[in-house]
Amino acid sequence: MRPWRSPLGGHPPTPGSSSRLAVAGLVALFLAGCVKQDAPGVGIQKLAADIVFGVKPQAETPPPNLNPGQAGEGDVTTYVPDGSAAAGDFTVPSSGSFSGPNSPKPRLPRLTPLNPPRTSCPPAALTAFPAKEAGQTVEGTPAEGQYRWKRAGEQTVATLPGIKLPVGGFEQRLVRNVKKISETEFTFETVQPELGSEITTISTFKVKIGAVSKTVSPPVEPPDVTKPTSPVPLPFQPPAPPVTVPKPSVPGTVSVGDPERGISLMKLQRVDKAGNISELTFTPAVLYLPLDVVPGEEFNAVGIDSRTGSVLQHRAKVVKRDRVDACGEVVDGWVIESTQTFTSGAQSTPPRSYRYIVAPQLGGIIISEELHVNTGAGTTDVTLSLAQLNPAPLPPAPAAPGAKK
Numbered sequence: 369m370r371p372w373r374s375p376l377g378g379h380p381p382t383p384g385s386s387s388r389l390a391v392a393g394l395v396a397l398f399l400a401g402c403v404k405q406d407a408p409g410v411g412i413q414k415l416a417a418d419i420v421f422g423v424k425p426q427a428e429t430p431p432p433n434l435n436p437g438q439a440g441e442g443d444v445t446t447y448v449p450d451g452s453a454a455a456g457d458f459t460v461p462s463s464g465s466f467s468g469p470n471s472p473k474p475r476l477p478r479l480t481p482l483n484p485p486r487t488s489c490p491p492a493a494l495t496a497f498p499a500k501e502a503g504q505t506v507e508g509t510p511a512e513g514q515y516r517w518k519r520a521g522e523q524t525v526a527t528l529p530g531i532k533l534p535v536g537g538f539e540q541r542l543v544r545n546v547k548k549i550s551e552t553e554f555t556f557e558t559v560q561p562e563l564g565s566e567i568t569t570i571s572t573f574k575v576k577i578g579a580v581s582k583t584v585s586p587p588v589e590p591p592d593v594t595k596p597t598s599p600v601p602l603p604f605q606p607p608a609p610p611v612t613v614p615k616p617s618v619p620g621t622v623s624v625g626d627p628e629r630g631i632s633l634m635k636l637q638r639v640d641k642a643g644n645i646s647e648l649t650f651t652p653a654v655l656y657l658p659l660d661v662v663p664g665e666e667f668n669a670v671g672i673d674s675r676t677g678s679v680l681q682h683r684a685k686v687v688k689r690d691r692v693d694a695c696g697e698v699v700d701g702w703v704i705e706s707t708q709t710f711t712s713g714a715q716s717t718p719p720r721s722y723r724y725i726v727a728p729q730l731g732g733i734i735i736s737e738e739l740h741v742n743t744g745a746g747t748t749d750v751t752l753s754l755a756q757l758n759p760a761p762l763p764p765a766p767a768a769p770g771a772k773k
Contacts, residue, residue: 446482446540446561447568447641448763479643480763482514482540489518489538489695489755498700500729502689504660506575506631510543510556510731513759517541518695521750523564535563535750543733544762552577555634558733562638563750572635574653575732579629627652627669630659631732633680648673654682656734657726661702663688678712690725692736695755701725701735718743 517539522532542559549555558571632653638646650671658667669682684706692699703725710717723738736753 446542446559447479447566447639448482448542448559449479449568449570449639449643449645478765479639479641480765481641482542482763492693492696492698496696496698498691498698500700502661502700502702502726503728504662506577506659506728506732508729508731509546509548509554510733511759512544512546512556513542513762515541515543515754515759516695516756517560517752518755519563519750519752521748523746523748523750525746526744538755539752542762543759546731552579556731556733563739563748563752566641568639568641570635570637570639571633572637573656573732574628574632574634576626576628576630576632577659579626579659627655630655631657631726632669633671648676648678648680650680654680656682656684656724657686657702657704657728657732659728661686661728676712678710681709681711683707692725692753694735694753694757697757699727699735699754699757700729701727 519535519537519539521535523535524532539561541561543556544559545555545557547555553574553576555572555574558573560569560571561567562569632655634650634653636648636650651674652671654671655667655669658665663686666683666685669684671680671682672678684704687703687705689700690703692701703723706722706724707719708722709719718741721738721740724734725736727733727735736751738751739748741748
């Protein structure tokens with residue numbers, strides 16, 4: 369694990385210190401040839417947090433032109449592939465690995481490193497209200513652009529028992545590639561850095577409005593199997609004391625219908641800073657929020673990646689409305705509490721608790737994520753939330769190799 373580091377600082381020179389600075393400069397010049405400085409950036413870089421499910425791409429030494437700029441304390445870098453990172457440009461082996469003697473060499477896309485701006489994050493006033501409340505269905509499409517997000521929480525690792533490592537600072541996320549399929553259906557991508565690694569996650573969401581959906585509640589309570597259902601005498605004498613039989617549980621309000629009847633996760637891609645990509649495409653897409661929104665509704669979604677046989681199960685419940693403080697601007701949304709389990713072959717990851725907030729009035733984007741993961745490698749308890757309501761423009765496409773600047 370890379371240790372926590374702070375940006376290097378110094379003091380301005382004072383009169384009469386020129387000779388001492390000259391000697392110090394010679395010593396520093398000598399030591400610079402013997403010591404290899406760590407890559408820029410600070411924060412917890414190597415914790416296995418299991419934040420995103422997927423096949424881990426093979427790490428390779430990045431080309432020199434992918435060196436990220438200097439980030440602020442606690443800030444992270446997002447490596448954004450351009451349009452050449454389409455799935456059709458890569459031949460992924462059935463094993464999901466990029467290594468091996470017979471594995472094809474993927475064509476690496478050009479990347480644009482993004483660092484979040486170092487600006488303040490004032491809290492919202494006590495009298496602040498959202499500009500628009502979260503409705504029960506999605507309105508419009510998401511605004512494309514760069515969004516700043518803030519991070520808060522802590523992590524632990526098995527190698528440092530009893531020590532809690534803070535998680536803070538900001539990260540940069542993108543909303544892009546909004547594509548309208550029909551009057552009631554569209555897709556969009558979100559791009560974000562994966563906590564605890566130098567991997568970028570690209571999530572593709574599908575939004576279906578007006579799909580077949582029905583809320584089902586049990587009309588009556590199931591019969592008690594420990595008691596007779598008719599006045600006819602039993603042909604035998606019940607034992608004393610009577611045998612205790614578990615009573616069937618009464619299901620709560622659940623939704624049924626089209627498995628993609630709302631906001632669903634279609635695809636997950638993971639990109640390392642060298643440009644290697646791994647991908648999972650779920651069929652059907654994994655439902656994240658049924659539409660129209662019904663508070664208290666429970667749903668169970670399952671998506672399967674046909675190439676690898678991996679399965680993502682998502683058990684969730686719509687809890688209530690809640691608000692996010694986006695650095696002074698209040699944003700309304702619906703809270704969903706869920707448990708996710710990912711299975712690949714005979715292996716399953718530990719279930720993770722995932723609480724998130726969706727803003728239908730912003731095109732159905734997620735505005736807050738709360739994660740609780742406990743594995744043998746350590747624990748993660750973090751909250752990631754929107755810190756910028758009006759996005760900045762998307763970054764320009766990186767120049768092609770050999771192009772004139």
